[in-house]
Structures are given as structure tokens and as C-alpha cells.
Amino acid sequence: MAVKLLLIALFALASSSAILASDPSPLQDFCVADLQSKVFVNGFPCKNADDVRAEDFFRSGLDRPGDTNNYLRSNVTPVNVNQIPGLNTLGISLVRIDYGPNGLNPPHTHPRATEVLAVLEGELYVGFVTSNLNGGGNRLFTKNLKKGDVFVFPEGLIHFQFNTGKTDAIAFAGLSSQNPGVITIANAVFGSRPPISDDVLAKAFQVDKNLIDWLQAQFWTDNNY
Known part of the structure; x- marks a missing residue:
């Protein structure tokens, strides 16, 4: 299972890197975020390169399911610049989403990122709603996904996922921002x-x-x- 989780995570990250990132392109090899800095910029200031370590680019634990014992029966585990400082300026991040039976990741938006979602286990009903169309109205796009299926949610649009199966479901998603935000x-x-x-x-x-x-x-x- 751990190998499968790693493969799907790498796939999601590789897929989202092909999308035009909403974050500015980096101007150097890396800019590891100094999360303790008091300087306020659009992003995070860089740590001194001499202080950078391999751990700044590393995170473990995505093989462990998130706790879905809540009203929504779902759990989103993010891996963005706040968890991996080395993601700073790279325009990419990742989430693991766990869904219990009838679990819902409710309608939400990522104001700074497109999302590509891949189903690892279970079945999901997913969809997104367009912005106002010419002539008025909002169009809904939906799809029933099974294990191995992939779906894209365009940047900034309202979207959701709902577990329609009788067992737990797992999905990984890559996002085209180091800090996509969620509303x-x-x-x-x-x-x-x-x-x-x-x-x-x-x-x-x-x-x-x-x-x-x-x-x-x-x-x-x-x-x-």
C-alpha cells in the first residue's frame, strides 16, 4: 500500500507541474521558506542557502489515513509550503483526501490553484461549477470516478467530492501553487x-x-x- 501511495503522489505532482502554475516562476535553484521570518512578502523569504538541509524538501506520513471521524466524514491532509519549506517558489503542492462512507469534501475553491485529483481507492462523485456564463447562469460538470480515474478542477472554481461507495475512499491531488488556499x-x-x-x-x-x-x-x- 505504501508503494501505491507513493506512486500516486508522484503522479499527481508530476501532472500538476505540467499545468501553468499560478505562482511566479523561480529565479534560482531553490528558495527554502524561512517560516520564522518577520519579513512580509508575497510568499516567504529564503533561508540562507548554507542552512538548507535535505529535510527542508521532505515530508513523511502520507501512507497514514486521515481521521474522518467528523460531521463531513472526510479529512484533507495538505503538503504545501507550510509543511515542506522547500516548496517555496516552486508553484506546486499536494493533498491526501480520505473519505469515510458518505464522506464529503464540501463545495470549496482554491483561489490560487488548479487541482488534478486521482482516485486511489473507492468511488467518488465529483464536480465543479463554472463562473457566470455569457447570458447568465452557472454550468455544472460532474463525473463518477473509480480507482485509477483522474479529474481536473480549474483554478478558482467551486468544486466538491462525495464518496458514493460503501467503503472508505482515498484520493491524492496535485495543485499548481505552493500555497493554494481553500475557501x-x-x-x-x-x-x-x-x-x-x-x-x-x-x-x-x-x-x-x-x-x-x-x-x-x-x-x-x-x-x-
Whole structure:
């Protein structure tokens, strides 16, 4: 199983590197992130090259399943610049996603990355929604995926994955940014702090303000660890 996980991870990374990265191209061999620096730039400043070690380009543990004991029955394990400082300026990252039966990675976006997802185990129903089309409206693209299938979610578009099988499912995804970010739609709309005005949301969703107040009072699960 460990070998299979490694192969699928390498495939996802290689696939996403072929996509035009949304991050700037590097101007040197590497720029290992100094995560302790107090300097604020668009990315991370570089460590002194003399202090760089092989461990700056390494991460273990993706052979272990994430904990899906939550409301969504899913767990996203990221490997971005915050976990591997050597990814800084390279325009690429990786996630492992575990889904229990009926597990959902809910509608969300990555504001800075395209995602290519490969199913390692199980079956997933996946899809994404386009931005506003000419003439209005948003188009939904969906697909039922099985082991070995691959699907691409374009940069910035709302997308999701749902485990339709009776067993656990596993997927790996490569993303075209060292730090793609994630905006989970329901959490952002109903769980922001401070909350968005219920007048605004009631009008936007064409529902009563009491329903908005109820939604804002709920606990919105974050499956990104």
C-alpha cells in the first residue's frame, strides 16, 4: 500500500507541474521558506542557502489515513509550503483526501490553484461549477470516478467530492501553487467572524432572516488539517 501511495503522489505532482502554475516562476535553484521570518512578502523569504538541509524538501506520513471521524466524514491532509519549506517558489503542492462512507469534501475553491485529483481507492462523485456564463447562469460538470480515474478542477472554481461507495475512499491531488488556499463555501458564508449581515444573506439566498440566523448559529466543520 505504501508503494501505491507513493506512486500516486508522484503522479499527481508530476501532472500538476505540467499545468501553468499560478505562482511566479523561480529565479534560482531553490528558495527554502524561512517560516520564522518577520519579513512580509508575497510568499516567504529564503533561508540562507548554507542552512538548507535535505529535510527542508521532505515530508513523511502520507501512507497514514486521515481521521474522518467528523460531521463531513472526510479529512484533507495538505503538503504545501507550510509543511515542506522547500516548496517555496516552486508553484506546486499536494493533498491526501480520505473519505469515510458518505464522506464529503464540501463545495470549496482554491483561489490560487488548479487541482488534478486521482482516485486511489473507492468511488467518488465529483464536480465543479463554472463562473457566470455569457447570458447568465452557472454550468455544472460532474463525473463518477473509480480507482485509477483522474479529474481536473480549474483554478478558482467551486468544486466538491462525495464518496458514493460503501467503503472508505482515498484520493491524492496535485495543485499548481505552493500555497493554494481553500475557501469552503458554507463555512465562509455562514461561519465568518464577525458574521455577514443576515439582511445581506437573507436577500442573497431569498430566504427568511430566521433561517440565516439558524445557519449562522451552527458549527461548521473544517476538514482541512
